[in-house]
Amino acid sequence: MGSDNKTLDKVYTATNHAELMDAYKDWANDYDSDTLGSFGYVAPVAAARAMERVAPGTDVRILDAGCGTGQVGQILTDKGFGDIHALDYSEDMLRVAESKGIYGSLMQADLSKELKIEDDAYDAVVCVGTLTYGHVDASAFDELIRVTRANGHICFTIREGAYEDYGYRDRMIALEKADAWELISMEEADYLKNENVTCKLCTYKVLADGAPNA
Amino acid sequence: MNDTPEKWVATYEATTPEQLVDAYRCWADEYDKDTCQGMGYVGPGVAANLLDRYLESPKSRVLDAGCGTGLVGQAMSELGYSRIEAMDFSHDMLKVAEAKDVYGDIHQADMNRKLSFDDNSYDATICVGALTYAHVGPEVFDEFVRITRPGGFICFTVRDGAYQEYGYRKRMVSLEAGNAFQLKEMVDTDYLRKEDVTAKYCIYEVMES
Numbered sequence: 021m022g023s024d025n026k027t028l029d030k031v032y033t034a035t036n037h038a039e040l041m042d043a044y045k046d047w048a049n050d051y052d053s054d055t056l057g058s059f060g061y062v063a064p065v066a067a068a069r070a071m072e073r074v075a076p077g078t079d080v081r082i083l084d085a086g087c088g089t090g091q092v093g094q095i096l097t098d099k100g101f102g103d104i105h106a107l108d109y110s111e112d113m114l115r116v117a118e119s120k121g122i123y124g125s126l127m128q129a130d131l132s133k134e135l136k137i138e139d140d141a142y143d144a145v146v147c148v149g150t151l152t153y154g155h156v157d158a159s160a161f162d163e164l165i166r167v168t169r170a171n172g173h174i175c176f177t178i179r180e181g182a183y184e185d186y187g188y189r190d191r192m193i194a195l196e197k198a199d200a201w202e203l204i205s206m207e208e209a210d211y212l213k214n215e216n217v218t219c220k221l222c223t224y225k226v227l228a229d230g231a232p233n234a
Numbered sequence: 235m236n237d238t239p240e241k242w243v244a245t246y247e248a249t250t251p252e253q254l255v256d257a258y259r260c261w262a263d264e265y266d267k268d269t270c271q272g273m274g275y276v277g278p279g280v281a282a283n284l285l286d287r288y289l290e291s292p293k294s295r296v297l298d299a300g301c302g303t304g305l306v307g308q309a310m311s312e313l314g315y316s317r318i319e320a321m322d323f324s325h326d327m328l329k330v331a332e333a334k335d336v337y338g339d340i341h342q343a344d345m346n347r348k349l350s351f352d353d354n355s356y357d358a359t360i361c362v363g364a365l366t367y368a369h370v371g372p373e374v375f376d377e378f379v380r381i382t383r384p385g386g387f388i389c390f391t392v393r394d395g396a397y398q399e400y401g402y403r404k405r406m407v408s409l410e411a412g413n414a415f416q417l418k419e420m421v422d423t424d425y426l427r428k429e430d431v432t433a434k435y436c437i438y439e440v441m442e443s
């Protein structure tokens with residue numbers, strides 16, 4: 021990570037939600053050009069491809085959890101998906117996402133808490149760039165499983181390092197052991213290509229008789 | 235899989251080790267031609283490339299577990315590896331493997347039993363096409379973990395279906411939960427290309443016990 025990337029540093033070192041939201045507020049308008057340009061943020065492309073591989077059709081109802089400015093939603097839209105719903109904690113990022121005109125609905129919510137979404141509401145969830153330092157902890161998986169129907173899919177990226185340090189790995193394995201979901205694929209993928217940072221790109225299938233509260 | 239040769243089907247339908255050995259005896263000489271050319275069997279090359287991305291040196295000591303006719307050894311050898319050992323249950327397949335001249339030691343062994351190798355003997359264990367119905371049970375993972383050194387890698391293929399039904403998934407998850415190994419990658423990709431059959435390719439790093 022280059023030390024001149026002050027904005028990115030601020031996002032990763034936020035110690036509470038106010039600081040994180042503050043960081044994104046400053047960044048929202050330049051986010052797309054910064055990430056796509058200088059950082060080489062390629063994770064949304066890889067995640068959209070993973071979603072395309074497992075989705076039974078383009079009419080699936082998808083939750084873009086931690087949508088940010090809507091980069092994943094844009095790529096999924098370009099691939100023909102037409103029923104995508106946005107969720108993010110930052111109002112400022114959601115405003116940029118909304119302006120893309122690609123989401124069926126937008127919701128402001130905290131992925132670290134219980135979501136005001138019914139069980140099995142979505143066929144699939146995509147969550148890119150959100151499971152990382154300073155953002156959302158591993159308990160978010162339980163909620164993502166709850167809002168995804170049985171046999172639906174959850175595709176997400178986890179930044180390298182955070183995977184082990186931040187409790188994600190332990191929770192993912194515990195949920196698999198409890199048959200809440202089944203791992204379909206886990207790949208090493210580029211994350212911030214120009215910064216040589218990689219991520220785990222994971223796809224899970226939600227199982228019917230799992231016990232999410234394992 | 236309409237064009238699947240009867241000889242291949244026989245290896246899946248064997249109900250005893252003797253039947254399995256017979257099935258491979260009848261197939262050993264024609265195996266490479268039937269699988270690689272006939273069915274587009276790309277598993278050995280894909281798995282060898284995956285393992286190669288993780289190994290630090292071509293001097294790594296690698297066990298090809300369930301080597302069959304030696305297609306994996308050949309692929310590893312082409313990638314520059316020179317310390318590969320072969321292990322299979324079938325003497326007939328081992329004979330074909332030996333003729334490829336890519337292996338150091340050659341071992342005849344039953345992977346459903348405890349292996350005679352010392353703990354931490356290998357830098358990597360690779361097992362392609364052997365984790366399937368009628369072949370090797372999921373307890374083999376415990377042995378792979380034992381004979382592979384901490385920080386080393388275990389790379390294998392497993393067919394979807396057998397993965398869930400044959401207890402492989404349960405054992406893999408349980409070993410990972412116990413921190414015996416850690417999944418690095420799992421991908422579902424081409425296995426029998428001409429038959430449109432894919433398999434899961436997995437690579438794990440062995441942890442300090």
